[in-house]
Amino acid sequence: MKSINKLRMYALSLPKSLYFNFKYFPLSQAIRLPILISHRVWLLKTEGKIILPKNISERIKIGFGEVGIFDRQKSRSIWQVSGIVEFKGKAKIGHGSKISVSGKLIIGNGFCITAESSIVAQKEISIGSNVLISWDSLIMDTDFHEIFDEGGRQLNAPMPINIGDNVWIGCRTLILKGVLISDGVIVAAASTVNKTIEQKNTVIAGSPANVVKENVSWKP
Numbered sequence: 441m442k443s444i445n446k447l448r449m450y451a452l453s454l455p456k457s458l459y460f461n462f463k464y465f466p467l468s469q470a471i472r473l474p475i476l477i478s479h480r481v482w483l484l485k486t487e488g489k490i491i492l493p494k495n496i497s498e499r500i501k502i503g504f505g506e507v508g509i510f511d512r513q514k515s516r517s518i519w520q521v522s523g524i525v526e527f528k529g530k531a532k533i534g535h536g537s538k539i540s541v542s543g544k545l546i547i548g549n550g551f552c553i554t555a556e557s558s559i560v561a562q563k564e565i566s567i568g569s570n571v572l573i574s575w576d577s578l579i580m581d582t583d584f585h586e587i588f589d590e591g592g593r594q595l596n597a598p599m600p601i602n603i604g605d606n607v608w609i610g611c612r613t614l615i616l617k618g619v620l621i622s623d624g625v626i627v628a629a630a631s632t633v634n635k636t637i638e639q640k641n642t643v644i645a646g647s648p649a650n651v652v653k654e655n656v657s658w659k660p
Contacts, residue, residue: 449504452479459483460519464490477519478503480512480535484520488541491526498530505534507555507575512536515556523561527551528569543581543598548605552660553577563598568605568623572660579603579615604640608658626658 457477461470463486474496477483481503492500503517515536523541529549533539536556545561548569557573559565560580573579582598589595599618603609607621610629615621620636627633628645637644643653 449478450476453477453503455479456481456483460486465492473499475500475502476504478517478535480515481517481519484518485522486519487522489524490521491524493527493529496527496529500527500531500533502533502539503535503537505532505555507534510536510555510575534575561601563617564600565603566600567603568607570605570660571603571607571609573609574611574613574629576611577609577613577615579609581617583617606658624657626656628652 453476456479457473457475460477460483461473461475474492476499502519506512512535517536518538520540524544525541526546528547531547531551532553534553534555537553538558541561543561544564545559546566548567548571550570551567553573554575556575557577560582562582565579565581579601581601583596586594587596601615601617602620604621604623604625606624609627610631612630613627614632616634619633621633622638622640624641625637626643627649628643631645631649632647633644633649635648639651639654641656642651643656644650645652
């Protein structure tokens with residue numbers, strides 16, 4: 441039964457996947473369907489550009505997956521892109537997740553969002569290889585609303601975010617603009633990261649997040 445449901449889901453997703461791939465890629469590339477789009481993904485804006493490796497070994501999947509604490513039947517992903525999204529390899533963006541890019545988003549090989557998380561890139565967000573983002577997390581390089589001083593100078597321009605390799609971001613985490621997270625960092629659930637974490641292979645926690653444990657590793 442599980443296999444039948446999976447096949448049914450992919451069949452339902454075929455029309456939207458065809459549209460998405462032929463919208464972004466030339467015929468020779470689009471016909472191979474390098475990106476699978478769930479029928480529950482709202483393609484709010486399909487502009488800009490997607491960059492893929494020349495020989496991608498596994499399809500990128502957007503809007504699929506299953507996390508037991510969410511009702512996947514009512515969960516809707518959003519794709520709102522007018523900028524550049526670059527995939528370095530295989531990636532899974534789980535159901536209910538939102539991708540909004542007017543700047544640039546770079547996603548490393550082995551990337552995974554489990555479900556219901558959001559990425560907003562108005563300037564640039566770079567994510568390394570083998571990064572796992574748990575549910576209900578938000579990464580954004582902008583404050584959305586502009587703040588000015590008395591002379592009319594903007595005080596809160598968007599700033600890039602850089603997330604290293606082998607980073608695990610726990611559920612309900614908030615990562616704000618201007619942040620660098622080094623390789624091997626584990627971000628504890630419900631943390632707010634608003635400053636650079638230079639030390640590798642650490643656990644960070646809190647609001648704002650600070651190093652609470654050193655010399656750690658984790659398994660996907």
